[in-house]
Amino acid sequence: MKADGIGASVKRKEDHRFLTGNGQYTDDIILPRQTYAVFVRSPHAHATIISVDATAALAMPGVVAVFSGKDIEDSKIGGLPCGWGITSKDGTPAIEPPHPILCIGKARYVGDHVAVVIAETIEQARKGAEAVEVDYGILPAVVATGTAAASKTSVHDQAPNNVCYTWGHGDEAGVKAAFANAHHISELSLTNQRLAPNAMEPRAANAAYDRSSESYTLYVSNQNPHVERLLMCAFVLGIPEHKMRVVAPDVGGGFGSKIFLYAEETVLVWASKRVNRPIKWTADRTEAFLSDAHGRDHVTKAQLAMDKDGKFLGFRVDTTAAMGAYLSTFSTAVPTILYGTLLAGQYTTPAIYVEVTAVFTNTSPVDAYRGAGRPEATYVVERMVETAARDMKMDPAEIRRRNFIRSFPYATPVGLTYDVGDFDATLDGAIKLADVEGFAARKAASEARGMKRGIGYSSYIEACGLAPSNVAGALGARAGLFESGEVRVHPTGKVEVFTGSHSHGQGHETTFAQVVADKLGIPIDDISISHGDTGKVLFGMGTYGSRSLAVGGSAIVKAVDKVIAKGKKIAAHLLEASDTDIEFVNGEFKVKGTDKSVPFASVSLAAYVPHNYPLDKLEPGLNENAFYDPTNFTYPAGCHICEVEVDPQTGKVEVCSFTAMDDFGNIINPMIVEGQVHGGVAQGLGQAMLEDCIYDPESGQLLTATYMDYAMPRADDFPNFKVGTSVTACTHNPLGVKGCGEAGAIGSPPAFINAVTDAIGVKHIDMPATPERVWRAMQTAVSA
Amino acid sequence: MSVNVTMKVNGQSVSATIEASMTLVEFIREHLRLTGTHVGCNTSQCGACTVHINGRAVKSCSLLVAQAQGAEVLTIEGLAAANGDMHPMQAAFKEHHGLQCGFCTPGMVMSACELKGKLVDPTDEQIRASIDGNICRCTGYQNIVTSVKAGLAAMA
Incomplete structure (x- = not known):
């Protein structure tokens, strides 16, 4: 193994700037003549906007401009688009109400953007925003997900019963038949609560218009600048793409929340031309809670039919999923394409049917959040399997083994084809690493101290590497899902790589450089990775769904292969041999079977100083780009085991140990992969133990909009995690990689809840399992 | 209302006339343009704005500049050696x-x-x-x- 190549825990190239305060996040960027924007947000969940009076605000010192929905309407600016069309089971398309960038006529959630005030300083903009007089006619709010479809109030006139779509997937008749022949049917009702993503860097944007060139530059905290540009230019503002540069510089975490095209940056770009000045906006934390797209928010009923041996026969899932007040960019796909298709889990269940009713509510929009649909699917499957094991009085590991898929490729009844996996290996590996054998003794020791101890499993599988563009298109995607990579070799053999993937903590500047160092046989210090700037990078679909290495990395490998192929032709000329006799080994082009060779840097120099060069057959230069479109999803899978101790006096749950045994395919940088697992598990356990977006059921006020009210996981909430990997290489991408960014958040919540319910002897407890909830559940269990 | 403040930041003396309501982190980021100190919540819950004042770690979003009058302030930019070697x-x-x-x-x-x-x-x-x-x-x-x-x- 090359010391800085594939498989090495290379220290990160990006760390020095982050550790010394030299990172460049969007709010760090200060443009000449910059102004500041503050948004006037609706204090009501649902209200008619009777009037917006900016007279007083415009008279305030430093206020440059005030815009409201009327200006947007007058300018004929379209709404924010939804990027994925879903068809209801009756064949009708999902209802997609307009999503204006400033409210027109009505405000539909607390935090909805009513107006924007632009001023010379941030303080003046704040004071100006306070002076904007908005007359609201308060309307009743639709708040709870589970009852939205029965509400007498409509969030949108286009959807009188608040239903966006009712999507059915799988074999309904087959499931019905399986249920008729079942030995036992296990049932479970559960909620997957709403979460706020909480990237530590709040969203920010700085938009500048250049009158001379009639072009725009937008700095924005975003995970996919080309997608941002495409959506904003082509679908909302009608700006030609070559007149818009989008830069997503250092980005302080995303977790999905920075995929989407938001109203704020769109307003800024539009307004920057109006005021002919750059405009900066940075969310404060409460604004982030209100206006970042939230995650999850499902209410689900599931039934699993089994034969007498615990073999799964049929699985039915009915889910109501909140969309919030408007359709965010990928909102419609999350509880359907990324959820329903994962309900086979790791099991051979022959018949599966899922029905999802998506509803509008007067709440913040809901969209992809770390895992996006797969955590919700895994939670249903793995809670269901645990319930089934208890109903059948079987060991939870045994019931899993009895139903594992073992033959690959495996076409599930919900539309995916798993290319490879070894679910026994991750289950057995996790059992060993977690010392399940010693659990009985630890439980006895806990009980001797008056404590309850429980253990919980979660054998998850997910789908990453989004996605074959034609498949995604057939499923309703309105974008391609390829990635681009460009490998620019300089005359001296130093290499710059441009990728359409975006790093907001993942360490691509290191991992991608390792891949190139390995393939080209040159030192990692000779390689730099550029990303996040539409002015530099050819094109890109960005980073989400753990796709960067599987799709973006593959595009880079393709471009490297082209560099080597051209290099062979140059080397053949230099070595006076035939192209077909040249091989590329350890950074040198060699004539096979001889000691004649020429180093990579000599070939690159020849390409740019083509004095001795086959100019009649070959262009000078050594710069290649490639697009890679995956042929399948990748399927990271694994087993998580959680062990908890519950204090019956207080209901407080302590995570005693957490074990993750994951199969991510081949691994480029084990250190970075382990870090991704740690972070993902912490986020999943955060959901299971602590986090919850709570709305007042009547007023629709978000009650958890600060860090005093929303319980973020902190360092003393967890023990050290035990992490291991086992490998089955992905069969369909050149690196054999699957993706590791979301697995921790996908696998961990059911492992935790399975452990807590095991400890206290109840069938189910909803997340987050706060001490109060656990204590109450224990009282009910005792009285029952 | 404006106030005059003088303090040492990363070993250098700085003086300024600023709005009395300005927080220390605003002063560090916007006035001194030391953008390594970040704002994650502005309510002293997240700690992204932590700097040292006279050797003690404090959350600079919840302190007025005037409260650092005469103090020695150390930000992340002052931690590494002048040549960039890390602490x-x-x-x-x-x-x-x-x-x-x-x-x-x-x-x-x-x-x-x-x-x-x-x-x-x-x-x-x-x-x-x-x-x-x-x-x-x-x-x-x-x-x-x-x-x-x-x-x-x-x-x-």
């Missing part, structure tokens, strides 16, 4: 992958440095308890704990 705590974070997106990192490092002298040969639990005023969304904290332990050992 042992910074080096430990790199060595043990104690950061991902980097946004909470300056505050986390400043909080960690303050533990020197407070914790001797600390356990993981002591470190976890000591940094619970700094929120990190990326790392799950485990590698931060390892980094802090190694950094404190290197500073000893």
Whole structure:
């Protein structure tokens, strides 16, 4: 193994700037003549906007401009688009109400953007925003997900019963038949609560218009600048793409929340031309809670039919999923394409049917959040399997083994084809690493101290590497899902790589450089990775769904292969041999079977100083780009085991140990992969133990909009995690990689809840399992 | 209302006339343009804005500039050597992958440095308890704990 190549825990190239305060996040960027924007947000969940009076605000010192929905309407600016069309089971398309960038006529959630005030300083903009007089006619709010479809109030006139779509997937008749022949049917009702993503860097944007060139530059905290540009230019503002540069510089975490095209940056770009000045906006934390797209928010009923041996026969899932007040960019796909298709889990269940009713509510929009649909699917499957094991009085590991898929490729009844996996290996590996054998003794020791101890499993599988563009298109995607990579070799053999993937903590500047160092046989210090700037990078679909290495990395490998192929032709000329006799080994082009060779840097120099060069057959230069479109999803899978101790006096749950045994395919940088697992598990356990977006059921006020009210996981909430990997290489991408960014958040919540319910002897407890909830559940269990 | 303030920031004397309502972090970021100190919540819950005042770690979003009158302020930019060589705590974070997106990192490092002298040969639990005023969304904290332990050992 090359010391800085594939498989090495290379220290990160990006760390020095982050550790010394030299990172460049969007709010760090200060443009000449910059102004500041503050948004006037609706204090009501649902209200008619009777009037917006900016007279007083415009008279305030430093206020440059005030815009409201009327200006947007007058300018004929379209709404924010939804990027994925879903068809209801009756064949009708999902209802997609307009999503204006400033409210027109009505405000539909607390935090909805009513107006924007632009001023010379941030303080003046704040004071100006306070002076904007908005007359609201308060309307009743639709708040709870589970009852939205029965509400007498409509969030949108286009959807009188608040239903966006009712999507059915799988074999309904087959499931019905399986249920008729079942030995036992296990049932479970559960909620997957709403979460706020909480990237530590709040969203920010700085938009500048250049009158001379009639072009725009937008700095924005975003995970996919080309997608941002495409959506904003082509679908909302009608700006030609070559007149818009989008830069997503250092980005302080995303977790999905920075995929989407938001109203704020769109307003800024539009307004920057109006005021002919750059405009900066940075969310404060409460604004982030209100206006970042939230995650999850499902209410689900599931039934699993089994034969007498615990073999799964049929699985039915009915889910109501909140969309919030408007359709965010990928909102419609999350509880359907990324959820329903994962309900086979790791099991051979022959018949599966899922029905999802998506509803509008007067709440913040809901969209992809770390895992996006797969955590919700895994939670249903793995809670269901645990319930089934208890109903059948079987060991939870045994019931899993009895139903594992073992033959690959495996076409599930919900539309995916798993290319490879070894679910026994991750289950057995996790059992060993977690010392399940010693659990009985630890439980006895806990009980001797008056404590309850429980253990919980979660054998998850997910789908990453989004996605074959034609498949995604057939499923309703309105974008391609390829990635681009460009490998620019300089005359001296130093290499710059441009990728359409975006790093907001993942360490691509290191991992991608390792891949190139390995393939080209040159030192990692000779390689730099550029990303996040539409002015530099050819094109890109960005980073989400753990796709960067599987799709973006593959595009880079393709471009490297082209560099080597051209290099062979140059080397053949230099070595006076035939192209077909040249091989590329350890950074040198060699004539096979001889000691004649020429180093990579000599070939690159020849390409740019083509004095001795086959100019009649070959262009000078050594710069290649490639697009890679995956042929399948990748399927990271694994087993998580959680062990908890519950204090019956207080209901407080302590995570005693957490074990993750994951199969991510081949691994480029084990250190970075382990870090991704740690972070993902912490986020999943955060959901299971602590986090919850709570709305007042009547007023629709978000009650958890600060860090005093929303319980973020902190360092003393967890023990050290035990992490291991086992490998089955992905069969369909050149690196054999699957993706590791979301697995921790996908696998961990059911492992935790399975452990807590095991400890206290109840069938189910909803997340987050706060001490109060656990204590109450224990009282009910005792009285029952 | 304007006030005059004078303090030392990263060893250099600075004086300014500023609005009395200005917070220390606004002064550091907007006035001194030292943008390594970040704002994650502005309510002293997340710790991204942590700097040292006279050797003590404080959350600079919840302090008025005037409260730092005459003080010695150290920000993340002042921690490394002038030639860019990292402080042992910074080096430990790199060595043990104690950061991902980097946004909470300056505050986390400043909080960690303050533990020197407070914790001797600390356990993981002591470190976890000591940094619970700094929120990190990326790392799950485990590698931060390892980094802090190694950094404190290197500073000893």
